[in-house]
Amino acid sequence: MATASRQRLLTIGTVCGMLKDEFPDISISKIRYLEDRGLLAPRRTRGGYRMFSEADVERLETILRLQRDEFLPLNVIRQELASPGSAERRRKRPLGASAEEERLDLAELCERAGIDARLASELEDYGLIQGRAEGGGRVFAELDADIAAACGQLARFGIDPRHLRTFKTAADREIGLLDAIVTPALRARNPERRRGALEDLEALAAHAQELMQLLFLRALRRLAST
Numbered sequence: 001m002a003t004a005s006r007q008r009l010l011t012i013g014t015v016c017g018m019l020k021d022e023f024p025d026i027s028i029s030k031i032r033y034l035e036d037r038g039l040l041a042p043r044r045t046r047g048g049y050r051m052f053s054e055a056d057v058e059r060l061e062t063i064l065r066l067q068r069d070e071f072l073p074l075n076v077i078r079q080e081l082a083s084p085g086s087a088e089r090r091r092k093r094p095l096g097a098s099a100e101e102e103r104l105d106l107a108e109l110c111e112r113a114g115i116d117a118r119l120a121s122e123l124e125d126y127g128l129i130q131g132r133a134e135g136g137g138r139v140f141a142e143l144d145a146d147i148a149a150a151c152g153q154l155a156r157f158g159i160d161p162r163h164l165r166t167f168k169t170a171a172d173r174e175i176g177l178l179d180a181i182v183t184p185a186l187r188a189r190n191p192e193r194r195r196g197a198l199e200d201l202e203a204l205a206a207h208a209q210e211l212m213q214l215l216f217l218r219a220l221r222r223l224a225s226t
Helices: 012-019 028-036 054-070 074-082 106-113 117-125 142-155 161-186 191-224
Strands: 050-052 103-105 132-134 137-141
Touching: 012 028, 012 050, 012 054, 028 054, 050 054, 054 074, 054 191, 074 191, 103 106, 103 142, 106 117, 106 137, 106 142, 117 142, 117 161, 137 142, 142 161, 161 191
Parallel strands: none
Antiparallel strands: 103 137, 132 137
């Protein structure tokens, strides 16, 4: 992890250079954008220059990793950072890491998600969680438990699984668009080309999630003003 010395503050250009190896897309303009969105608050000199402490750099690294590894929109990242220890508690799921996820049986999924077996069965019927047969039962990925937990929260507002299919349909449409862009490179035999395609997919996913979050926010504001 790149860190700043406790004895000195760093300019925005220095911070950008420190993080380039891990985050090739980082730029001064992106750091300024994150500050404008209220995620960063570096000190300012009398001349107005931004100066970053070690804590500022670590916070920026956390933001960038949550964008890259979990595709979280900035509004959600802001909530994560506002909750003590929440970012550290989140399980990172970079692309291609699903095979390393813990496998859960139905009882474990229900316990982790805080739902009952009836709701879990409905969620699977509507394709919101996806189990597979193993050892005479059904096993699920950790991500399924997180999805089930989110669905369980919505169910408390009277939203049934059949109504949640719209979220899955929207996600599938987004993936279809990204698929058309990167799939040829993902199937390439050249390892470097495949690696580059995965990086492109991660970047595309982050931008798409940010756009969807902003559009959703605009629709919410329109609803609240009616």
